[in-house]
Amino acid sequence: MKKYILPILFVFQICLPYDFSYKDLPIQQSGRIKPLDTYARTHLLQFYGKQEIKILEQDIENLTAIDWLYLVLSDPENELDRKFFNIRNPEVAFSLGLEKNDNHKYSFKNIIEGFQLNQELLEALKIKSEEEQTLVEKQVIEIYQNILAYDDIAHSAYCLLPLIEINNSINREFMGINDDKMLSYSFFMRNIGKFKVLLEDLLATEENDWKESHYELSKIAMQLQAMTKFHYAQSLKIIPGVIEDEWLSPWELMDGRELETFQKEILNFYENLFYAYVSKNNNSRDSLSTAIVYSIDSNIEDININLLNKETKYNSYDIFLWSMICYLVSFFLIGISWMIKPLLFRKISLSSMALGFLLHTYGIIMRMIIMQRPPVSTLYESILFVGFILVLFALIFEFFRKDTLGILVATIGGVILHFIGFKYAADGDTLGVLVAVLNSNFWLSTHVTTITTGYGVSIVAGLMAHIYLVLCIIKPKNKKMLDKVFNNTYGLTLMGLFFTMFGTILGGIWADQSWGRFWGWDPKENGALLIVLWHLMMLHLRVSGLVGRIGYAYGVCLVNIIVAIAWFGVNLLNVGLHSYGFTDNVATNLFLFIFFEIAFTSILYFFAKRSKSLI
Amino acid sequence: MYKNKYIKIIGSPKIFSFTVMWMMVLVFIGTLVQRDIGLYAAQQEYFSSWFKWVFFIPLPSGKLTMLVMFINLSCYFIRPNILHKSKLGITTTHSGIILMLVGGAITSFYSREGSVVIEEGKTANYYEDYYAKELIIIDSSKPEYDFFTTFNSKLLYENSILNHDSFPFQIEILDYFINCKPSSRIYAGDENFKGMSKNFFLQEIKPEKEYEQNISGVIYEVTGTDAEDGIYINYVGQPITQTVTVDDDEYMVILRRERTYLPFLLSLVDFKKVMHPGTNIAKSYSSDVNLIENNVPRKVLISMNEPLRHREYTFYQASFIEDGLTQTSVLATVKNYGRLFPYISTIIMCIGLLYHMLFILSRRFKISNK
Numbered sequence: 001m002k003k004y005i006l007p008i009l010f011v012f013q014i015c016l017p018y019d020f021s022y023k024d025l026p027i028q029q030s031g032r033i034k035p036l037d038t039y040a041r042t043h044l045l046q047f048y049g050k051q052e053i054k055i056l057e058q059d060i061e062n063l064t065a066i067d068w069l070y071l072v073l074s075d076p077e078n079e080l081d082r083k084f085f086n087i088r089n090p091e092v093a094f095s096l097g098l099e100k101n102d103n104h105k106y107s108f109k110n111i112i113e114g115f116q117l118n119q120e121l122l123e124a125l126k127i128k129s130e131e132e133q134t135l136v137e138k139q140v141i142e143i144y145q146n147i148l149a150y151d152d153i154a155h156s157a158y159c160l161l162p163l164i165e166i167n168n169s170i171n172r173e174f175m176g177i178n179d180d181k182m183l184s185y186s187f188f189m190r191n192i193g194k195f196k197v198l199l200e201d202l203l204a205t206e207e208n209d210w211k212e213s214h215y216e217l218s219k220i221a222m223q224l225q226a227m228t229k230f231h232y233a234q235s236l237k238i239i240p241g242v243i244e245d246e247w248l249s250p251w252e253l254m255d256g257r258e259l260e261t262f263q264k265e266i267l268n269f270y271e272n273l274f275y276a277y278v279s280k281n282n283n284s285r286d287s288l289s290t291a292i293v294y295s296i297d298s299n300i301e302d303i304n305i306n307l308l309n310k311e312t313k314y315n316s317y318d319i320f321l322w323s324m325i326c327y328l329v330s331f332f333l334i335g336i337s338w339m340i341k342p343l344l345f346r347k348i349s350l351s352s353m354a355l356g357f358l359l360h361t362y363g364i365i366m367r368m369i370i371m372q373r374p375p376v377s378t379l380y381e382s383i384l385f386v387g388f389i390l391v392l393f394a395l396i397f398e399f400f401r402k403d404t405l406g407i408l409v410a411t412i413g414g415v416i417l418h419f420i421g422f423k424y425a426a427d428g429d430t431l432g433v434l435v436a437v438l439n440s441n442f443w444l445s446t447h448v449t450t451i452t453t454g455y456g457v458s459i460v461a462g463l464m465a466h467i468y469l470v471l472c473i474i475k476p477k478n479k480k481m482l483d484k485v486f487n488n489t490y491g492l493t494l495m496g497l498f499f500t501m502f503g504t505i506l507g508g509i510w511a512d513q514s515w516g517r518f519w520g521w522d523p524k525e526n527g528a529l530l531i532v533l534w535h536l537m538m539l540h541l542r543v544s545g546l547v548g549r550i551g552y553a554y555g556v557c558l559v560n561i562i563v564a565i566a567w568f569g570v571n572l573l574n575v576g577l578h579s580y581g582f583t584d585n586v587a588t589n590l591f592l593f594i595f596f597e598i599a600f601t602s603i604l605y606f607f608a609k610r611s612k613s614l615i
Numbered sequence: 616m617y618k619n620k621y622i623k624i625i626g627s628p629k630i631f632s633f634t635v636m637w638m639m640v641l642v643f644i645g646t647l648v649q650r651d652i653g654l655y656a657a658q659q660e661y662f663s664s665w666f667k668w669v670f671f672i673p674l675p676s677g678k679l680t681m682l683v684m685f686i687n688l689s690c691y692f693i694r695p696n697i698l699h700k701s702k703l704g705i706t707t708t709h710s711g712i713i714l715m716l717v718g719g720a721i722t723s724f725y726s727r728e729g730s731v732v733i734e735e736g737k738t739a740n741y742y743e744d745y746y747a748k749e750l751i752i753i754d755s756s757k758p759e760y761d762f763f764t765t766f767n768s769k770l771l772y773e774n775s776i777l778n779h780d781s782f783p784f785q786i787e788i789l790d791y792f793i794n795c796k797p798s799s800r801i802y803a804g805d806e807n808f809k810g811m812s813k814n815f816f817l818q819e820i821k822p823e824k825e826y827e828q829n830i831s832g833v834i835y836e837v838t839g840t841d842a843e844d845g846i847y848i849n850y851v852g853q854p855i856t857q858t859v860t861v862d863d864d865e866y867m868v869i870l871r872r873e874r875t876y877l878p879f880l881l882s883l884v885d886f887k888k889v890m891h892p893g894t895n896i897a898k899s900y901s902s903d904v905n906l907i908e909n910n911v912p913r914k915v916l917i918s919m920n921e922p923l924r925h926r927e928y929t930f931y932q933a934s935f936i937e938d939g940l941t942q943t944s945v946l947a948t949v950k951n952y953g954r955l956f957p958y959i960s961t962i963i964m965c966i967g968l969l970y971h972m973l974f975i976l977s978r979r980f981k982i983s984n985k
Contacts, residue, residue, distance in 0.1 A: 031891025031898075237893060245892040433891045433898075441920045491975065498968050505715075505961045514920050516931045516949035518722065518957050520656045526646040530639055537635040544628035570646065 021286045021291045022273070023066045026238040028247035031433040033303060036238075037312040038431070040069035045147055045426065048105075049086040069153075073236075074277055075163060076154035080108040087111075092139045095121065111147055121161060149235070157237035159185035159250050160267070161366060162275045164223055168614045170213040173217040174198060177321065184271045185227050188220075189254050190264050231255070239266050240300045266292055311370050311431070319363035320384070324418035326356025327391075331411035334404055346404055353407055356414065357391050364388055371431055374445035378432065379571070380424045382452050386567075387417035389456030393495075397460075397488070397523040405485070409463045443510035451503025451528055454496060458531060458563050461492035465556035466601070472608035486549050490542075493556055497535035504528040527566030534562045557601040561594050596601075616692045619693075626690025634684050641677055643669075644746025653824030655746065663723060678723070711964030717955020726951040729872075730933060731881060734943045738882035742948040745871035748831045748851060751871070752782050756864035767873060771833055783861050785838040786868075789846065792819040796831035797850060809837070809845035810857050815849050833870055877928065877942040884969075886935060886942040902932055902944040917946060927952065 023037040032494060041051045044065040051062040063071070072079045083105040087093045090100065097112030115122060122144060125137055133141070162182035166172055175194055177183070188195050202217050210218075231254065237247040243258060253259060253267065269292045276285040297305045330352040337345030356389025362382055363377055371377075376385045388414040424430070468485045477482065494603060508518040523537065528581055538555045541547045572587050624630075633826040639788045644940040645661030652660075658668060659917040662677030675683070688709055691697070695707045729742040731863030747768050764781045777786040832850035837843060840861045849857055849870040857868045874970075879902055888900035906925060917923045933947035 002941070019625065028893050031894040031896055070629075247893065308721070433894070433896060487979075491972075494972060494975075496970075498972065501968075502961065502965060505957060505964075508957055512954065512957070513922070515933060516922065516929050516947050516951075520654070520721070521645065521662050522654065523646045523649060526642045530642055533635050533639045533642065537632050537639070538629040540632040540635065544632060546629055546632060 010588050013175065015305070020290045020309055021312075022070070022277070022289045022307075023312045025238065025289055025292060026296060026303070026305070032431075033247075034431070035308045036069065037066050038580050039317050041315060043149070047150060048084045053084055055112045067381065070277055072154050074274055075156065079154060083107045084108070085111055085143070087143060089136065089139055091136050091371040092143065093153060095136065095140060096143075096272065107149065108150060111143065111488055113348055115144065115147070117275065139307035152235045154235045155233035156251065157270075157274065158190075158227060158230045158233065159254050160274050162271070162278060163227070164188075164220055166220065168213040168216045171178055171198065181275055184252060184274070185224060186254065186267050186271055188224060188456055190267055191260065211587045238270070239263055240296055241552040244300065262295060265295055269295065284576045307370050310366065313566055314363075314366050314370060314392070319359050319366070320418055320421060323356045323359035323363065324415055326352050326359065327411045327414040327418070330356065330407060331415065334407050336413065342559055349404075349407055353391075353395065353410060357395065360384075360388055360391065360414070367431065376445075376448040376452050377434055378430070381431045382448070382455075383417055384419040385449070385452045386456045386459070387421070388416055389453045390414065390417065390459050393457055393460045401484075401488070405464070405467055408467070409461065413459055413463060441510065441514065443506060443513050447503060447506035448507055454499030454503045454531070455563050455567060457492060458496035458500050458535070458559050461489060461496045461556055462533055462558075462560035462563070463494055464489045465478055465553040468553045469550065469557065469601070469604040473604065473611050476611045476614070486553070489553060489556055493535055493538060495499060496559070497532065497539065498590070500528060500535065521546045523570040527570040531559065533565050534559055548611060550605065554601060555607040556602070560600070561597050564590060622690050622693050626687055630687050631684065634680055634687060635899065637675065638677075638680050638684070641680065645677075653822075653826060655826035656822065661695065663706040681716060681719070685713065688713050688716070701974065704967050704969075706973055707967030707970065708964050709967075711960040711967055712958060714960035714963060718953040718960065721953035721956065722951055726949065726953065727873065727875065729948050730948040731930065731948050732936075733881060733883040733946070734941055734944060735883050735886055738880050740880045741874040741876045743874055745827050747873040748870060750777070750833060750849070751846070751869050753867040754781060754865065763905050768831070784843075784859060784864050786836050787836045787838065788835040789836055790823070792817060792832045794829040795819050795821045795850060797832070799918070807845045809843065811853070811855060812846055812848040815848065815852060831870065878926070879906060881906060881930070881946075883944050884914075886944045888935065900932060900935060902946065929954075
C-alpha cells in the first residue's frame, strides 16, 4: 500500500501545497493530541524562556521552536552543546559552579557538569520539603527537571534516525533493501523476522568461517545494542497505541512487542521523514507528514486532524499581539484627535480599534474551535474574555455617544488586559485539559461566561468613573457633559451589578448541581460576592444620598481593585476548589496595582472636590 | 413617605449601606483567615455564627448581619407606591433577595451534609457526617439483636456523665479532643488504665485546616463494673474495638463519625474512572449504583455533575479511594429543603433588574426625544 501512496503524493505535490507540514504532526501530551509545533513551543519556552531562539551571528535567521525540536531530535549529540538553557538568577548559576555569561544561557553539558560537581546540593534538595525550599533552591530543582526533560526529548527519536549503514549485497538482498539510504534502529525492529534469521545464521556460524556479510552483521548488531541505551527516552508520544487512547513513543514500540500494521506504517513514514530531514529534502518531508496524518486519521477514531494545522496556525499568528498593537495605535490616534482634525482621527482610531477587536474575537473563536469548549475555562482564557467584553461594551458605548470616551476606555482596558494575558501565556501551553469537575457542564459555562462579563463591565464602569473625575477637574463648568458621563457610569454600575450578581448566583447553582451545596464561603465565591456587595453598597449610598456624585464616582473607581482581588487575589490564598492558577509574582503586581489605584483615585477625588467647591 | 418613623429608620438604605459594608469586611477577613485556619473553621467563626468575639467585644458575625439585612429589606415592602411602574423592577428585585435570604436561613438551619462511602460490591444504608462524631455503646449479649446506645458529640465534654438503662455502668468523660494523635506510652501505665490506654495515650494536636481530616478522640472513666473500672481511650478509626465486660456480657464502645440512616439501601456495583490519556488528570468518574427500596432494586448511574436525587436526598460523586484492587466510591450526601430557593429567587431578581434597566433606558430615550 505505502508503495503507492508515495508516488501518488508526489504527483499531488507538484500541483497542490500539502495539507499538513512537519509542524502539524500529532503528538499526545498532557492528555490531549496537539501538533508538534505546540509541543516544541511549550518546551522551548520552558528551557529558553521564549518561543524562538535568537541567533546572534549575522546572516542566520532565528531558530523557530519547531526547527529547534527537529534539530535536537535529529542530531542530539551536537545539540547538547547549544547554550540555550536560561538561568537568569546568577545565584543559581553560581551554586552550580557555572561561569558568568552575559546572556545567562548555558548548555546541557555545562549544567550536567555543574550538577556532577555539586551532587550533595541535589541530594540535600531531594529530601527537603517543598514548603521549606528557598527561591534559589526551587530554581535549582526546576533546572534539574528541565535538564532531565531535555535529555528525554533529545534522544526520544534516536531509534528513527538513519545511522546504520548496510552495504553487503547478501545482507541487503535478504533484508529487501533497494535504495542506498542509511537505516534506523526502528527499521530493524520492524523487520525483526528477517533480521532474526540473519542473526541466527550468524550465531550458528563459527567465527573462523565468517564471511564479509557476517562481519557486517555483527557490527550492526553491536551498533543496535549500543543504541538501546536510549530506550528510556519515551516522552515523544507520536504513535497511536491500541489500548485506551494512550499513544506511545517510538522507543516504547521497540521493546519487542507485536506491532500493528498501521504502527509499522507510521514508523516507516517517520524513518523516511527523518531521512528526508537529514538530507534536507523539504518536499518529501511535508509529503510524508501529510501521509502520517492521514494514516493516523484512517486508523484511529476520535481524532480531528483539521484541528492540527488550525492550532499550528493559531500558534504562528500571534493574534493577540496584533490585536494589542491595533489597540495601542488606536490609543495614540485618539490622543491626536483631541488636538487636530477630531472627526478624521476619530474615524481612523475607531477602525483600528475595530480591527483589533475583530482579531481579538477571531483568536477567542479559534481557541474555542481547537479545544472544543466554551470560551472561558482557565484563568488565561478569563483574561482574554474579560478583555473582549470590556472592549465590546466600550465600543457599544462609543456607538451611542460618539465622543471618543468609549474608545479611550476600550483601548486602555484592552491593552492592559492583553498585557496581563501575555504574562500568563508565558507559563507554557495555554490550551490545557481540564480536571473532571470543570469538564463541560452547562451551569459552569454559563456561570463563568456571566461572571467574566461582569468583571468586564465592572472594569468599564470603573474606567468611566475615572474619566468622570478627570472631567470634573479639567472641565468643571461643562455641566451637560458631566451629567452625561455620570449617568453612563451609573448605568454601567447597574449592568455590572446585574452580571456579577447573576454570575455569582449561577456559580452557586453550578456548585449545587455538582457537589451539592449552593454556597460554601470558598475564597473565589467570596471574591465574586465582594464585587456584588461593593456595587450594592455604592448604589444604596447614592440612593440614600450619603454620597454625592463625586463620592460615588470615587467608589466606582475603586471597584477595579475589588475586581482585581476577586479575580487574581484569591488564587494567592491557594485554598478551596477554585484555585486554578498560581504565580509568585502576581502578589507583588497586585499590591502595586492596589496601591497606585488608591493613590491615583484619591488624588483625583481630592482635586475634583476642590474644583467643584471653587465654582 | 412612611407611615411610621421607626420603620423609616429601620428600613433606611443608609442602614443597608452600612450593613453591606460590614458584610464586606467580614467576607474579606473571613476569606483571608482561611489560609491559616481552613475553610470550615472560618465559616463557623465568621459566617455561620451570630457573634464574632474579638477579645471581649462581641462583633456581629455573618448570621446576625444577614438578619439585620433581612429586617432592613423587609421594611422596604411597607413603603407606599412600591407597585408603581417606576418602582416595580426594584420591588421585584428586593423580593427576590428576601427569598434568597430566607432560603439561606432554611439551608443553614435544616440542611444535613455527609458522605456515603461504599466499597465495590458492598451496600450502605447510612451516611456519615463530615464533622460531628458520636460515641456508641453496643450491647451484643442478646443472640437475636444488638442494642445500640448513641451519644452525640455535644454530650462529649469534660466531666459530662453518660449513663443509660441499656448498659450497667457509668461513663465520665475526662477529655474530648477535636484532633488528636495516639502515641505509645514510654512507661508502663497506671493500673487504672484499661484497654488500649494501657499502652497508648492521646495527645491533643491543632485541628487540621481540612476539618474532615481531624481524628477526634475521647478519654473517659468507666465506673460501676468493679473489675473493669478504669480509664479508657477511644478515637475515630481505632483499629481494635474497645470492650467493657460486665457479668460475662460484652459491651463495645466506639467513637465514630455521626451516622444518619437512610430509608433505602445503596449498593455499589461498579466504580469507573476515566483519565485524560497519558496523564494523572481525571477526565470523569462515575458509580454504578443499585438503589434498593422496599426490596425493589433500581439501577442508577451517579457521575460527576450528574447526581442522584431521591426523596429529599441528593447524592453526588465526590471522590474515590483506591486501595490496591478495591475501589471505593465516596458519594457526598445532602439533605436540603431550601434547595429550590436560589433558583426561584434568581429568576425573580433577573426579571426585576431587567425590567428596571429597560425602564431606565426607555425613560432616557423619552427624555432625549423631547
